[in-house]
Structures are given as C-alpha cells and as structure tokens.
Amino acid sequence: MTSYIIRRLLQIIPTVFVALSFLFFIFFLLPGDPARLIAGGAERNVDPGVLERVEERYGFNEPIGEQFTNYWQRTIQWDLGESFLTNESVNEILGRKAVASVRLAIWAIIIEIIVGISVGLLSAIRRYSIGDRITTILTAAASAIPVFVLGFVLQYLFAVQPNKLDFPEWARLRTSGIGPDTWTFFFIPTGEQWRYLILPAITLASVTTALLARMTRGSMLEVLRADYMRTARSKGLGEREVVLKHGLRNAMLPVVTLIGIDFGTAIGAAVLTEFTFNWPGIGSQIVTSVDQRDLPVLLGLTLAVVLAYALVNVIVDVSYAWFDPRIRLGKGEQS
C-alpha cells in the first residue's frame, strides 16, 4: 500500500508537467496578441509605446522556448510569478482563491453525499415505487436545469423576494459575495457567513447530486441482486444491516469515483456558480485569466487544480481498498 501511494504521488509530477506545458503553448495559439490584449486592445487602439513596454515587461519579446524555460525554473521553486495585469503575486492570488474554492467545494460535496446517496439508496430499495419515480423525475430535472438559471432562481426566491416582503434579516440569504471571513475548523461558517454560503453550495451541488443519486441507485440495484445479499438475508440479518453494511459498501466503488471527480471539478471548474454568486474561486479566475491573457495567473491556478485532481484521485484509489478488501493495491488486481 505504501509503495503504491508513493508511486501514485510521483506520477503527479509528469501529469503536472504535461498539462501545464500543453497549456503554456496553447496560450500562444489563442487568437489575438497577448501583449496587445494586456495593454487594453479589446477596448481601444493601443499606443505603440505602451505595447512595446508591455512586451518588454512581460517577456513577450523573448523566444517562446526561453519563456518556457524561465517559467519552469521559477515554478520548480514554487514562484508562480506575478499577474500581468495587477502585478500581484500569483502565490497570493492562489492562496486566496483556493481557500474560497475548497470551502465551497467541501459543502457542495457534503450536500452531494448526504442527499445523493440517500436518495439513490432509497430509490434502489423502493424500486418502481412512487418515491422512486418522483426522484427519477427530479434528478433528471436537476441535471437538466442550467446551473446559472438555478442560481438566479434561488437568488430571487431566497434573497430578493424576502427583501421585498420585508422578512427579518436572519431569514434572508445573500445573493452574492463571500461575506465576512468567519470560519471555524477552516470550513464551518460562523456568524453571517452561512447566509453567503448556502445558495452557491446548493447550486454547485445540484447537478452532481442528481448524477450521484442516479449512480448510487444503479450501483445498488446491481448489488441488491447479488448472491451474497441473499445469503446475508438467509443468515437472519436485518434488512438495514444487509443493505447498509453489505450492500451499500459494495456499491460504493463507482460512487466514490464520481465523488472524487466532482470534488476536483468543484474546486477548479465551478465557473458558472462562481460567476453567478460572485464567489471568488479558482474557476472564475481561470476563465478571467484566459480572457485577459494573464498567463502567470492562468498557469498558477491550473497547476493548483491539476494537483488537486491528482491528489483526490490518489485518495479515491486508496479508498477502494477500504471499501473492497479484495482489492490489493500495488500488487496486481485480483477479483
């Protein structure tokens, strides 16, 4: 197990290198001159002197190979550079954005796990019941509704309307922003913070919860048909124990995989949710950086996302051994 974990962690290095190098070169293939864009070319005709200064300041007049080498020399030392636009340290930007993204992602995943697995489990146990049919329709709808539409609807229902109807302050949620920096144990909001967190967390969790519910249902249905489930019942075990201890655990492998992917996505790609709720996370900052051709910020934040995905995948893979003791990691798979 230990050697497996070490090997998986080492695999992150080439993964990061390939991903970021690819992104680095793709950046220069994007339409438009990045120097001109940084100098404000989207809004006006750029002064040639200003353009020249931008090119010199940010090294755009150097050969791409040299820029690439310089970039990796800095990055290895965890110096992610400075934003082309604000000159702020990318390390500082990352620290700020990553914290916001992780907090939101944790709550989205908590909602997803609790609601998704519960609903999926119940649907599987009560297959073809009215409850099952209702949850099937609801999960289909939840996964079909665009995230930003859901976000705006929730803002209207829980923030705008309560204000118009003069609800007490505590009963009104917030439409946007991240609120005061009041957290305990890193991710538990205190004070007013929870009023800012609820709506984006629900919105972010909506689609993935629906998908997780469907995945759990399907996986449970397979497990419920298995011989060992019948054996467990015939041994006199209660239905709750049969389902939760024997059934659910065996159904969790694909579910855990999906949770891992969702967590990585929630950290680095929750763009629509972050834009809708003005939540200052990594995803929206990456999109903005592409738009503004802010290469250091783009690469720095992407590095963090790739690392997050890779680490989560390692955790997910390791968890397989816990869920299914038959799996021996690192020694060849045995069925």
Place this chain on the structure above:
Amino acid sequence: MRRQRRGLKLLALIAGLSLVAGACGSDDDEGSDSGSDEAGQAEGTQGGDFVDLGTFAQGPPEHLDPRINTTSDGWQVGGSLYDGLAETDFSDPENPETVPVVAESWEVNDDATEFVFTIREGLTFSDGEEVLPSSFVRGWESASDPDFAGDYSYLFTFIEGGEAKLDGEADTISGVTADDEAMTLTVALSDPYANFPAVAGFQTFMPMPSAIDDLADQAEWERGIMIGNGPFMMEEPANDQEIVLVPNPEWDGTQYDESLGLPEQPFLDSLTFTVGTDQDTAYNAFEAGEGDATVFASGRYQEAQDNWATTIDTPFLGAYYFMFNDRDERVGGPENLLLRQAISQAIDREDINTDVYEGSRTTATGIAPPGIPGFEEGLCEYCGYDADAAEAAYQEWLDEGNELAEPLPIQFNADSGHEPVVQIIIDNLDAVGIPAVAEPIPPDDYFGQLAEGACVFCRVGWLADYPTYDNFTFDIFGTAALDGNNYGYSNPDFDELIAEAKANTDADAAGELFREAEQLLLNTDTGVVPINWYNGTRVYNGDEVANFVETPTGHVTWETVSFSG
C-alpha cells in the same frame, strides 16, 4: 361654546395650511435632483455607508491610478480621490461650462498657446501635504514617463516638450513651469488649443503627492493606499472584492466655486464599490437590499424604471455609430457617396433603440452628443429613416455603373451585445436591395484588427475623454489622429475647420466651426452613420438615496450623494 368653535376653526385652518405647505414642499420625485440651499451648496443628511454594486459589476478595474487609468469605471474611484485643475459644470445641460476647481482661475494668451493657472491656496492632500503647482508637475512628469505612461499619455503631446518627454528624448516636459511662491502653473502648448482647461481637468493630469517619489515602481501606487486631494480617501488598499473609501478630512468643497454646489465634507460615512462578476447578479443583489445603487441589467430597463430611480434621463457624452473605411474601394471615396447615403437612410434607428435597448438610448442626429459645448440637434441630413430615399440613392449608385460584387460585410466585436443591432441593419439594408452580411470579430482584438484595415463598415462606440467638441471630431476623424482613426477618413477642409475651431477662444465662434466640420463629415462626405447616444445607466433606491447625480461623463458626484434620513 363660541370660543371653542373659534378655536376649533383656527386649529383646522392651521392644520389645513400645514397640509398644503407639506404637499407643496414634498419632493418624492424619483429623479436625481441635487438639493441645494440658497448659496448653491449641496444639502443632505450626514451619515450612512453607501454600497455601490454597479461600477465594477463585471470585474475589477483595470487601473485605479488616474495617471494610467483609461476607463470610466476606474475614474469613479480616481475622481473621488483626486481633484484636478478644472472640471465641467453640467448643471445647465444645454450650456456646459469648464470651471476652475483646484485652479482658482486661468489666463490664456491671444492665440491660445499659453495658459497660466493660478492654484488655490490652502488645499492639501489627505496626508496634510500642501497642493502646490509643483504637485501637478510631479503628477504630469510621472504620467509622461516612457516607462510608466499609459494610453492617455498622448495628451501630453498637446504641451510643448511633451512629445520629446514621451519619446525619451527629454527628462522633463519643457512647456510646464511651476512657481510655488506665486502659486502659478504655466503651460505652453505645442499648438493653439482654446479648450485646454477641459483637457487639463482630465484624470491623466491629476496632482500627485511627494509620496510617489519614494516608489521604486510607479505601478505600485495603485496597489497601496493612494493619497489624493479629493473628497474621499483610502484607509486600506483596494482588493479584488471591494474598494472602500471614506471622507477625506482635509477636503473642503466650499473652498471651490459656489457654482459647483459642493458640500464642506461628503455626506457619507463610507463609500464601498463591490467588485462583481455579473451584471444580473449585481442587479439581484440590489433588489435584495444588499446595495444602494447598481447599473441596468440587460432586458430589465423597463422593470428598473418602474420600480426604482434611474439616471436614464442623463444624456451621456457617448456615441454609438458605424464607420465607413474611406480606404476601402467598396465603400470609400466620392464615387461611393450615394451608397453611403443610401445605407445611412435605410437604417431604422428608432427600431434599434426600441428593440435592442428598450428605449434607453437617444436616437442620434449627429456624432457629437447633447452636452458637448456647441452641440446642435439635427445636424445629420441622412440620419432619418427613409427607405424610399435609400432605395433611390442606391439605384442611382447602381445606374452609375457601380455594384456590390459581394454582400457588404459589417464588422463588430462579437459576443458583446451588438449582434441584434447588426441584424436589424442587415434586414433594413436588405429591404432596400443592399445585400449585407455580419462579420463578427473576436472582441479581444477587435480594435487591433480595425487598425490593420479590417473595417469596411464597422461598429464603434466612443465615450468622451473630456467634454469638448474636438474629442468627437479631431480625435476620431482627424487626419493627424490616424493612430486612433482606424477608418481612413481624411478631409483637409475638415482638418482646417477643426484646427481653426480649436484655436478660437470665442466659444460661440468655435462651436460654429465645429458644427461646420461635423456637417462636412456627416452630409458632404457621409463618412459615418450615427445610430444613438448613450444615456445614464445607474439604478438606485430613490426613497432612500438623495442627490444621486450621474454627470454626462458618467461620473457620479459621490461627494454630494446622501441618504434621505
């Protein structure tokens, strides 16, 4: 009993008079009136923390430092932190006037080549440092430093020696002299320019404190606490979530001319600009009571006007139009004049205003918008919708042996909301027999491509840098402005009229010359197709907020804004 009845009658009379007096004195108008006392000074209730959701609803400012800022959004902050030599008084919208602010007065020589500004005594920056003529020199020298200069640094070429400074051939701007003893700032211009005080009030020309001398990199200034001489100051640096300003205790608005109607101190306890990501979210936040003002959200103009107070009645100094590339053989030159006239008359501008902008803009009858000194309504002879005349002009052009070998391409920046406008234009042109096709260009390089000749018939929007007629004529269509003029329009008669107007110190005579030049552009050459003029875009709670004034340059006079109490 009779005494009681008399007393009751008197009481009823007093009560009735009170009611009448109250009704006459009430001001429940949702407009953006400035309350002022007899002396013209703004009145308002002291106190309150104002949250503006609209200025940066779509992202953080590119710059806050007025020396390098180019956006009106950034100027909301810059203009609150700094006061310049002069500004435009829009209290009479028909007759805007450049009035002195930090300058007490100025004198100009006969040929408008030299200005002497007298700086008011006793003004200070927020750190207590005195504002002197040399404060302006410090600011101008840093703003024209080749290693720091921004896009508006070209304005220093208006000053003698400015071009040499920008080219790195000189260490200072030779045409500027500061005398801190006499409190005068003398500016020698490179060419006659009677409107220079209006330009000198532009953000690039703000005074700077000596604290900037300690900076290793001037770009650091806007990342820290910027010290200014304006009505507000910073207590903390701006961040990517909000920019918070508080009243500057060193500022006293009553030290300036009464006509500006400024209070002794801003009425607000604090002014917070939130940084958002989306205009609709900002509007929802405003409706949820999380802020006191925002901007219109697309598709919600009517809703905003029905439910809130707006500044939509404030005409902006901005124009939306389409340009012909005079260098393109398909549309340029005198041989295609009839085609250009046909195109201009075929476009239903009212339809565009109604369908696309929900009536929030003003259909243009020229290029220079209302509010520009010298403006006159109806200069454009080909801006009225006349499909018959358009068809006739097009037919006459065809009869001369011309033809459009392929549909006329119409360029615009993609994904920026111009698609429906262009579609209406295409439909209008098609109705009179002129084939046209949309040619969207990626927004991030739109103007760069126009500069390289991509324009045939292309969309442009222009917001005034400073409220002068030449900003809407010379800066866009002048031959010498070809670095900013992407469209090839060049007419020596136009240039001559503009030069004469700029040098004329008589405002009325200058206005006549500018109008003559604009008519040459619009009618004789039909080099441009005006579509509409922008209007104010702010939405605020008229029941709670008073004195909310958005000037035609888009700047909100935050120092006069107050809560109704």
